[in-house]
Amino acid sequence: xxxxxxxxxxxxxxxxxxxxxxPRLADMxxxxxxxxxxxxxxxxxxxxxxxxxxxxxxxxxxxGMVCQGLPSTVGVSxxxxxxxxxxxxxxxxxxxxxAWLVADLPFGSYQQSREQAxxxxxxxMQAGAQMVKLEGGGWTTETVRFLVxxxxxxxxxxxxxxxTVHALGGYRVxxxxxxxxxxxREQAxxLQDAGATLLVLEMVPAAxxxxxxxxxxxxxxxxxxxxxxxxxxxxxxxxxxxxxxxKAPRFVRNFMEGSGGIQAAIAAYVRAVKDGSFPDDALHAx
Ligand code: KIV
Numbered sequence: 001x002x003x004x005x006x007x008x009x010x011x012x013x014x015x016x017x018x019x020x021x022x023p024r025l026a027d028m029x030x031x032x033x034x035x036x037x038x039x040x041x042x043x044x045x046x047x048x049x050x051x052x053x054x055x056x057x058x059x060x061x062x063x064g065m066v067c068q069g070l071p072s073t074v075g076v077s078x079x080x081x082x083x084x085x086x087x088x089x090x091x092x093x094x095x096x097x098x099a100w101l102v103a104d105l106p107f108g109s110y111q112q113s114r115e116q117a118x119x120x121x122x123x124x125m126q127a128g129a130q131m132v133k134l135e136g137g138g139w140t141t142e143t144v145r146f147l148v149x150x151x152x153x154x155x156x157x158x159x160x161x162x163x164t165v166h167a168l169g170g171y172r173v174x175x176x177x178x179x180x181x182x183x184x185r186e187q188a189x190x191l192q193d194a195g196a197t198l199l200v201l202e203m204v205p206a207a208x209x210x211x212x213x214x215x216x217x218x219x220x221x222x223x224x225x226x227x228x229x230x231x232x233x234x235x236x237x238x239x240x241x242x243x244x245x246x247k248a249p250r251f252v253r254n255f256m257e258g259s260g261g262i263q264a265a266i267a268a269y270v271r272a273v274k275d276g277s278f279p280d281d282a283l284h285a286x
Contacts, residue, residue: 017097020055021130022153022197025100028055028231029220035232036273037102037222038240038266041067041084045237046091050099052266056198056222057092058133058234059085061104061163066238069245073162076106078120082127089128102155102198103129107163110134114146121152133200135161137187141194148195155198156191156219158184159226162202171249173225175204188212192219200234201226203251206281225251227281233273240269251279 018024028035037056040046041063049057063084064076085103092098103124110117121132131153134140144154159174168174175184185208188199199221201209206227213221213230223230235252238244241262242254255272259265272278 019098020100022100025055025197025220034273034276035220035222036270037232037234038269039063039234039237040088040091041237042087043091046088046099047095048263049237049266050092050095050097052263053270054099054266055232055270056100056102056234057088059088059101059103059129060133060236061106062236064106066236066243066245072165074107074165076104078106078109078123081106081109082123085124085127085129092128100131101129102131102133103127105132105134110143114143117143117147118150118152121147125152131155131198133157133198135163137184137191141187141190144191144196145194154196155200155222156188156196157200157202158187158191158204159201160203171203173203173205175208181205181208184208185212185215188216188219192216198222200224201230203249223279225249225279228276228279233279235269241265253278253280 025035035055037058038049038054039060039062040049040057041059046057061073061076061081064070064073081103089101092101105120109120124132133155135157137158144156147154160171165171175181191199196219199219201221201223203225206229209221209223209226210229220231222232222234224234239248239252240255242256255265255269259268
């Protein structure tokens with residue numbers, strides 16, 4: 001099957017596409033086709049989200065909050081992440097045109113040393129992940145370089161980093177004001193230089209996220225609560241299906257409303273990301 005080159009906003013259905021890989025993600029970023037990422041924690045949802053056209057699945061450590069009922073992601077273990085990564089990978093095993101699979105390194109599994117990060121990343125890669133995600137900037141740069149040099153693709157994560165919620169004083173917007181924005185920019189450029197090929201930007205001002213997206217040519221930004229100017233978007237699956245233990249963040253849209261079912265809701269999310277109608281910038285007044 002020939003590689004598809006659908007124009008922006010007209011992504012092919014997964015049955016017509018090749019499995020998503022790093023060159024394809026780079027190509028999407030270069031052509032301006034938005035990348036639709038969604039979290040998944042089990043095999044069935046992974047297969048359904050894939051059939052709905054999601055480009056990247058993230059086994060997020062949000063699993064701790066949405067599946068385990070934990071108060072934050074701090075309590076999530078590497079074993080939990082391994083278990084859910086393996087489940088999601090099984091859901092993608094026999095599908096055509098599989099999404100790119102990213103798994104979160106949980107709190108405490110990469111902070112000690114680069115060697116600890118490599119050992120933890122190896123567990124997730126052997127469970128079926130194709131890329132690992134880790135939170136923070138500055139000290140993480142050399143860890144990212146160490147992993148990338150050893151053949152492990154890395155997604156970085158800046159802005160609101162939920163694993164450090166206690167240090168940040170809550171789930172607050174980050175990168176506000178000139179000094180904070182300059183620091184975030186410096187960290188993002190260093191992470192790109194270290195080889196990170198995706199960068200999640202969570203709860204940062206839309207103008208800052210858009211400016212970083214323009215500047216980072218070799219790294220695709222994936223926004224969550226960061227406006228529509230990023231190269232892609234990510235949401236927590238349960239949030240966009242309207243399923244919450246607590247109040248949903250205000251940037252979330254419930255795609256189940258008016259949809260014909262879960263696959264249709266996820267397909268609507270993918271369409272809205274691709275055509276730029278999600279997110280709604282009015283909901284990002286920070
Ligand atoms: O764990 C997660 O779901 C995440 C996303 C919110 C980006 O990190």
